[in-house]
Amino acid sequence: KAGVTQTPRYLIKTRGQQVTLSCSPISGHRSVSWYQQTPGQGLQFLFEYFSETQRNKGNFPGRFSGRQFSNSRSEMNVSTLELGDSALYLCASSSITGDLNTEAFFGQGTRLTVV
Amino acid sequence: QKEVEQNSGPLSVPEGAIASLNCTYSDRGSQSFFWYRQYSGKSPELIMSIYSNGDKEDGRFTAQLNKASQYVSLLIRDSQPSDSATYLCAVIRYSGGYQKVTFGIGTKLQVIP
Numbered sequence: 001k002a003g004v005t006q007t008p009r010y011l012i013k014t015r016g017q018q019v020t021l022s023c024s025p026i027s028g029h030r031s032v033s034w035y036q037q038t039p040g041q042g043l044q045f046l047f048e049y050f051s052e053t054q055r056n057k058g059n060f061p062g063r064f065s066g067r068q069f070s071n072s073r074s075e076m077n078v079s080t081l082e083l084g085d086s087a088l089y090l091c092a093s094s095s096i097t098g099d100l101n102t103e104a105f106f107g108q109g110t111r112l113t114v115v
Numbered sequence: 116q117k118e119v120e121q122n123s124g125p126l127s128v129p130e131g132a133i134a135s136l137n138c139t140y141s142d143r144g145s146q147s148f149f150w151y152r153q154y155s156g157k158s159p160e161l162i163m164s165i166y167s168n169g170d171k172e173d174g175r176f177t178a179q180l181n182k183a184s185q186y187v188s189l190l191i192r193d194s195q196p197s198d199s200a201t202y203l204c205a206v207i208r209y210s211g212g213y214q215k216v217t218f219g220i221g222t223k224l225q226v227i228p
Contacts, residue, residue: 043218
């Protein structure tokens, strides 16, 4: 069973540009969550998508957005990049039991560097 | 007060010793608790989940949960150098079909050969 796949693994962008990251969850998992990880702040929750709908959202500005497709694949977009957006972006997938998520499994992440 | 608190470490233990990693949380409504291990430059890997008070053992790992004290811990017996990593505590609260996941900053564990 394939794990969570994130692409690309590494990105270098300049300030003001936008970027799109992709995540393919484990087959059968319908919930996809996105996290930002930086040395100072640790893992911070961005948002969660389930059945193509954003179900939960963290405390990030509107420059951070996402979507989920009918095959559960998800994309995350960051517009007007700032130096502070440099981070490891992690995607996690989980299945749902009732309304509740099971354990989350992480992809390898996308390392974004903004210069 | 942070929602999930962990000592960032590093916690240094000799090979073969027991490593004790601790996590406290502020939300009494929290219902699910997870420990992840993250090697440098890698993504977090789930190692333990615990949902009810008490101990849960899996090989060399034991997770302990005390909801009254809002405390969850991870014990690693017979620590090996390969256990050297950052250990993240994750706490989940469910409400009205929505979940809130909060991670601690992580504790860096160093196992000294």
